[in-house]
Amino acid sequence: MSESTSGSERITAAQFHRSPGVTDWRVTDTGPQAVFTARSLAHAASLVAPVVAAAERCGVLADIDVRPEGVVVRIPHRDWDGIPAAATDLAASVSQAAAELGLTADPSRAQSVGIYIAQHSEADTRPFFMAALGYEGFGETDAVDPLRCGPHLAFNPIAGDKPGRGRSHLDIFVPADQARARVEAALAAGGRLVDDSRAPDWWTLASPDNHGIDIAAWTDVVG
Template sequence: MAEATNGSGLITGAEFLSAPGVSDWRGTGTGPQVVYRADSIADAARLVPAIVDAAERFGVLPDVDLRPEGIVVRVPYRDPEGLPAAAPQFAAAVSRAAAELPLTPDSSRVQSVGIYVAQHSQTDARPFFVAALGYEDFGDTDAVDPLRCGPQLAFNPISGDASGRGRTHFDVYVPADQARARVDAALAAGGRLVDDSRAPLWWSLASPDNHGVDIAAHPDLHD
């Protein structure tokens, strides 16, 4: 008999992170995520049966990335409005199974990378990128890889910018307790601070040749 039935409706990222039993997990731009370190791919794979069992019991569709260095488990945003209500129960079950193996969570490896496609206010570039990359529309402004392997794209207009010029930068979402260290590392590697007026939510940086990267502490806790 299943331990629990599916939840119904959707919850926010903040509600997920405030639920019991999910302290291993962190919010990212594409959904809650946990990384467990492992010594081999066989070691990491020991967690897979528990993930599958929890997914079936709670009706959650996770993404699982198995590597020799560890295993990444995500609860992706399949609906731009929120996460499945049963996501915290799923996550807690996975965490309990990992602790029994035992596998150690490593929040320093948690991140999601997105590409922010800034476009002239009279231009809609999303159809081109969807076609060129084989992506799908997601919500009103984004596009996603159907298998969620590639970075999520966000399309946003630049009011008053020169027509015919696109500006694109990377968005890197990391756990809040890792953001400052990531910024410091990028600056030490030759980067330039462009804007920290929204820190600690995010910092805008530029590479030595002026490519843009925003490093953000994912705002789930600020919902």
């Protein structure tokens, strides 16, 4: 993919991370994001205007989540084609503004959550979940909240499945430099390691009563 920062060019997560000024940022399943801690709601909100200005200048849409504890800025995936190349300029500008405002970056808090819904190979439950949640289709197999507040849903058939049986588990996407610590914390809290054959891309864990969770970091290093 091109390294250009103009037009409709797309870059990978690895290319994004090699760009200058983006050390505050991590790429999860929903796209690049940065978390900045704040002293108050007003302090967190002070970053909104600089983010809007940078987004308009770069031609890249951004989501801003303002809380008293801090502000989360995301550059969401709107298709499967990768990260807009101009996102690197936006990210660097936001980080500079945050530093000038005294907001502290905390990359360890970046994450996104997805729900993996496994279904019988002859069933299609996506329309049901889209209707119940008010979601819309994303590609041919996924569904998303139009406002990008709820978790991303992925629908895939079960291998060796049985009719009438559905299974679901959570996908927790975290920064690559935080994944192993998150796995260790979950295990220390009573979890069980089910499969680490794809680590460090992802680990499959189970809760004490056998609820499944994948802790994944591959989106932060791909390409």
